[in-house]
Amino acid sequence: MTATEHRPALGTFHHFSATVSDVEASAAWYERVFGMSRVPAPFPHYDDADSGYAIVLLDPATGIGIGLHHHRDQQDGPADERRCGLDHISFAVPTRADVDAWASWLDRLGIAHSGANDTDDPVPYTALVFRDPDNVQLEIFYMDTPD
Missing domain, CATH: 3.10.180.10 (2,3-Dihydroxybiphenyl 1,2-Dioxygenase, domain 1)
Known part of the structure; x- marks a missing residue:
């Protein structure tokens, strides 16, 4: 890369998504802790709608979103930052x-x-x-x- 080349523009943080064991319980927890509002309809998984869905929460003040995912074939267990994936x-x-x-x-x-x-x-x-x-x-x- 030369000094005249620049990377494309980058905005602010938009959202993160996590697979959760109980999507409704997690949505209620995130709503309570962060005061976010639920988008009325669940979101089908991109390019694989039959595999599950996400509940999306938005903070109207900042635009930050949280997607909480349920997968039909997910493997439950607590998150662990020592495994490959989200820290x-x-x-x-x-x-x-x-x-x-x-x-x-x-x-x-x-x-x-x-x-x-x-x-x-x-x-x-x-x-x-x-x-x-x-x-x-x-x-x-x-x-x-x-x-």
Whole structure:
């Protein structure tokens, strides 16, 4: 690649999708935790509608979406970031105080979490780690970016 070549434009994070063991229970959990709204109709799986469907949740303020998938032939068991596939999903927040606000919110909901972890290694950031009903690791993440 030469200095005159550039990659195509990249926008912001749009959505993530996870296969879940109980799509309705997971949808209710994500709606409660993130305050997202369910798209009224389920989405058939792209290019394989007979294999299952997804329930899609959207945050109207940010446009972030979460797809929760049910597969007809899925293999159940808790998510494990040590297996090949998804390690975790991280949601950025604009201030360090927002991480603490999320910790308080999760406490009110009775959801176990790591607490706000501040570190300088390898760069300064703060992360709050918790897990969904299928053990998918989620993070609330703050990193001060220079102007």
